[in-house]
Amino acid sequence: MGTIFKRKNKTGTVYGINYIDPEGNQIRKVVSPYKETAKRVLSKIETEIAEGKYLDIRQKKEILFEDFAQRFLDVYMKLENKNPKSQMCCFNNLVKYFRGKYLHKIDNFTVRQFIAKRIKEVKPSTVNRHFSMLKSMFNRAIEWNLFDGRNPTVGIKKLPENNERCRWLNAQEQARLLAHCKGATHLSVLIALKTGMRWGEIISLKRKQIPNSNYVDFDNDVIYIHESLSKGKKSRYIPMGATLKGVLKSFPKQPGTDYIFLNPKTDKPIGSLKKSFKNALVKAGIDNFTFHDLRHTFASQLVINGVDLYVVQKLLGHSTIKMTERYAHLQPAQFKDAVGKLEKIDLLLNDLRYNNISENSTNLAQIPFLG
Numbered sequence: 001m002g003t004i005f006k007r008k009n010k011t012g013t014v015y016g017i018n019y020i021d022p023e024g025n026q027i028r029k030v031v032s033p034y035k036e037t038a039k040r041v042l043s044k045i046e047t048e049i050a051e052g053k054y055l056d057i058r059q060k061k062e063i064l065f066e067d068f069a070q071r072f073l074d075v076y077m078k079l080e081n082k083n084p085k086s087q088m089c090c091f092n093n094l095v096k097y098f099r100g101k102y103l104h105k106i107d108n109f110t111v112r113q114f115i116a117k118r119i120k121e122v123k124p125s126t127v128n129r130h131f132s133m134l135k136s137m138f139n140r141a142i143e144w145n146l147f148d149g150r151n152p153t154v155g156i157k158k159l160p161e162n163n164e165r166c167r168w169l170n171a172q173e174q175a176r177l178l179a180h181c182k183g184a185t186h187l188s189v190l191i192a193l194k195t196g197m198r199w200g201e202i203i204s205l206k207r208k209q210i211p212n213s214n215y216v217d218f219d220n221d222v223i224y225i226h227e228s229l230s231k232g233k234k235s236r237y238i239p240m241g242a243t244l245k246g247v248l249k250s251f252p253k254q255p256g257t258d259y260i261f262l263n264p265k266t267d268k269p270i271g272s273l274k275k276s277f278k279n280a281l282v283k284a285g286i287d288n289f290t291f292h293d294l295r296h297t298f299a300s301q302l303v304i305n306g307v308d309l310y311v312v313q314k315l316l317g318h319s320t321i322k323m324t325e326r327y328a329h330l331q332p333a334q335f336k337d338a339v340g341k342l343e344k345i346d347l348l349l350n351d352l353r354y355n356n357i358s359e360n361s362t363n364l365a366q367i368p369f370l371g
Contacts, residue, residue, distance in 0.1 A: 017042040065098040124159035168297040176284040185276040194244045196298035206258040232319045303330040
């Protein structure tokens with residue numbers, strides 16, 4: 001005999017049903033904001049179980065993971081502006097691992113097995129991106145009534161991430177690298193050095209303002225990053241200097257497209273410049289360096305030149321200041337100046353005592369406490 005339960009969420013009170021299916025599995029799921037509806041659903045299921053029809057009905061929902069994944073890609077990732085190009089790696093890895101498995105056969109333990117396997121192959125941050133997509137997929141499956149039961153990712157925490165790498169190039173190294181880059185590689189490296197943009201944000205750039213796109217605003221000397229194409233899901237404007245603007249304007253425009261970086265063979269934005277970038281690094285004598293480190297170089301140069309960390313955070317599109325604080329050690333002069341102000345206060349106090357002036361004197365009000 002099943003039961004009805006009540007739960008409160010952001011939208012108010014909802015009612016769910018709890019019962020044991022013919023295979024001995026406990027099924028517990030939210031059904032409706034109305035108690036009577038929940039009762040009718042439970043009554044129908046109990047009738048189906050009694051008549052032996054329940055398993056036949058459930059068989060209709062036996063959907064292979066790869067089949068559902070294609071639906072998720074077509075009607076959610078693409079249509080919801082989820083930037084499928086940058087997420088296809090996660091998508092393909094999930095399909096590869098869970099291929100041949102039915103959705104209702106994937107449980108909490110199966111997900112943990114996947115995480116345990118991937119952590120041996122990639123960084124924790126990459127595993128977390130895979131996990132987030134898998135969680136979203138099952139949420140959609142439940143929402144579309146294609147999966148019965150609890151999301152198998154519930155109760156699993158993301159892995160601790162260590163993103164403290166901060167490899168950057170000095171002015172001489174930047175010049176050497178740019179000297180050995182050509183064409184699209186030269187332009188993409190220059191954009192990264194001058195704006196701190198991510199690779200995915202760069203290759204999706206367009207020459208003019210288009211809805212839901214990253215674009216270059218030549219009239220106002222800024223580059224606009226759309227929220228749907230940003231890792232932090234927040235839009236931002238990045239000022240564009242004269243050097244970068246000149247190179248962008250002179251870069252050959254391919255007919256029939258607004259994309260700056262286009263692969264003529266596929267008629268889509270370029271997928272990778274790893275080979276040419278790696279060759280340029282070798283020729284420039286630079287090792288232990290990645291394209292993403294160009295973003296670190298942009299941020300490091302700003303901090304070294306006294307730019308406030310809050311401003312750097314906004315330019316990089318970091319969701320929290322904690323992510324930007326990895327560059328704080330590059331501001332020793334500012335820290336030294338802050339402590340130096342305390343030294344000045346001590347000197348003034350000592351001078352007052354030496355001249356037998358009471359510390360309660362109104363003259364103390366003139367001391368610039370960190371002002």
